[in-house]
Amino acid sequence: MASGIFDRLRPPASGTRNATVLAICQGLFTAAVAIDLTLTGLTGYQLAPDKSLATLPFAMITVAGAVVTIFASLLMERIGRRWGFTLGALFGALGGLVSVLAVFRGDFWLFCLGTAGVGAFQAFAQYYRLAAADSVPDEAKAKAISTVLAGGVIAAVLGPALAAWSKDLYPVLFAGSYLMVFLLGLASAALLAIGYRDVAMHAAAGQAFELPARPLATVMRQPIFLAAAANNVIGGAVMMLIMTAAPLAAVACSHSIDDGANIIQWHLVGMFGPSFFAGRLIARFGLATVLFAGMALNVACAVVAVASASLTAFYLALFCLGVGWNFMFVGGTTLLARSYRPAERARVQGAAEILRYGLTAIATLGAGPLLETYGWSNLNIVILPMIVAAGIVTLVWVRQERRAVLVPAGE
Template sequence: MTQRSMAALFTAQALSTSATTIGVALASVLAVKLMDDESYAGLPSTVNLLASAFSAYFAGQYMARHGRRAGLTLAFLLGTVGAALACWQALAGHFWGFMIGILLVGLANGGINQTRYAVSELVKPERRGQFIGWLLTCSAIGAVVTRLCIPVLKQLAEAYQLPENEAGWLLSALFLALASVLVGVFFTAKPTDVPRNTARVQLSVGELLKQPQVQLALIGMMVGQGIMLMLMVMMPVHAQHMGHGLEAISTVMTGHVVGMFGLAWITGHWVDRFGARNMILAGTVLLAASAILGMLGHSITEMGVALFVLGVGWNLCYVAGSSLLTSSLPPEARAAAQGKLDVFVWSAAAAGALGGGLLVSSSGFSTMYSVALAISLITAIGVYLRRAGEVKRVS
């Protein structure tokens, strides 16, 4: 039962990553097309991130009451509706209707992003990092599937006389619908450490943040998400300013995806072997190194190395933080608490994405890199000085 459930979650992760990869790539293009104004290009991704942060709390509460299976199935289904609506409204030329679809996909992501917690609950604590790493490897597979689907998508769009960008959202809806069916039918296993008929309890955010291990996990995920989004969004723009073309920028972004997901199969094992604290420390050091490389780099190779290092740094912070958080919470309070804390994680992601653009527009790329470097180094020093000790659950 556990193997079947794990396979369903891994496959759903690959499908949802493929769906969101297609959606994110096409959303800004469609926004500009529908409004004939490039200033709207960043609005879809901003709405998506803010909606994810907003819904994470409610997704956690729902899963605490009704279980991971019901919560994740509903999240994937909501994403299906949102992607289908985005496609329909884009075809009709209605920008704000398209944005409602984007909003629904973002709300769905608040729940879908908690798949990592569902996976970690199905294995023993000493293997949680490894399995979260494997889940992220499935994200890499999903990104590859996206690449393979593009030629097929173009052929189908031509056959049915549909614009290919709008048709991409229909493919996203199909992938999310398949993920919903897989989770709803095959995800039947229960967490390994939750006794039957256990009463659910609620811990306030204040109570959670008093715990050193929870603080460490949350800081790792927030800094990882915030710095990664800040640099990932703006580094391609920096490369373009230095005269690099679309093909070169696409190549270095592929390197970034490899850094984020390609090594996840081994980084999860490192988290279990060397400890979450050490891996968060290593991740923040790599984030700082990426900022330095981006600041000093001029060639496309140097930018590519910076983006690859950024991806690996994010991976370590995200996997280690997720694993540590799951192990630090009592089973009866875990789902609700994770939802509450994910609000902070995805808010940091939205702040990073918005903050990078604001810093560049007001003070230039050097200022953005300097801010990212300062945040990463301060976090690394704080993690190094902290002695979190062995995992001790909140009681």
């Protein structure tokens, strides 16, 4: 395979540089997606021939991302991540350009195609953190993942601000904002093509590089993979369920629309801010401790939200939710990167991302109806059994790891 040739030409030290490049690209990607997330609902409503279709362009981001995810993984296994990531960023740039044209022409269906391009960009960008983890040894994986996610901190705040600043650049409303999506995708593609290099994958501790690939079902039955999936998938679903409903719940509780937007910005700081130190926390206190701390913060979110509907409670709950997601996501990704052999990478990563996308999409689509039917307090109670399930699966992995350490000592 082409990637295998490149892998052996590049020194492992390139992994550190790659993490920096990917962090910058994560920032560019997050800013581009934040523009789409901020404006696509409004643009869709403006262009839709039937107002019941107004959220379809927004849904296309998630749907296209889910469809492309597995193909992105398999494609990068063949052509290497450098060119795969570059292609993904070009999809994003093209999506932004198509969206500009759609807004100028008032073409709703063309706009759906443009947002699907951003969804394809998202599918490739979801592998940035895994690429960083694969290119460094076990002890450095958490730090590499955190470095990449830290790139989203400034972008999470900058993206909505950039959307507001650029929406009136042209006489046609929002055209300038989607031009920013095009430019951000193009900048990301250029940086990846010039600065990123395919490097040799570090096998997990105790695994020989030449070990053959196991059946996917065998890999997915491992306690370490199940714990990775529980933290990534459940953590992501819980976060999207509460985050999607929070602005609507805030308005229903007599807070302003601006308050709802500020709550989400504070939540985004909680999501990405801990990336600056999550890797160090894992190195100092251990992976399991950080994972359980993330679950505890999600529980704290639910408790605060149920206890009060004040604006302060919304801010505190959503901040706890963001930090809890970060700890579970960084920790879960670290576990995932340790769960497969080099020969299994593409299939296992693709399967894991499909699981995460699928449940996250269901949570996003279900947030509105659940909020309408059961209310804000009950919606937060719903997440508690999910967090408990993640905790049980993680505990099984912890016990298996301890047995693996103790058994050789007794022989």
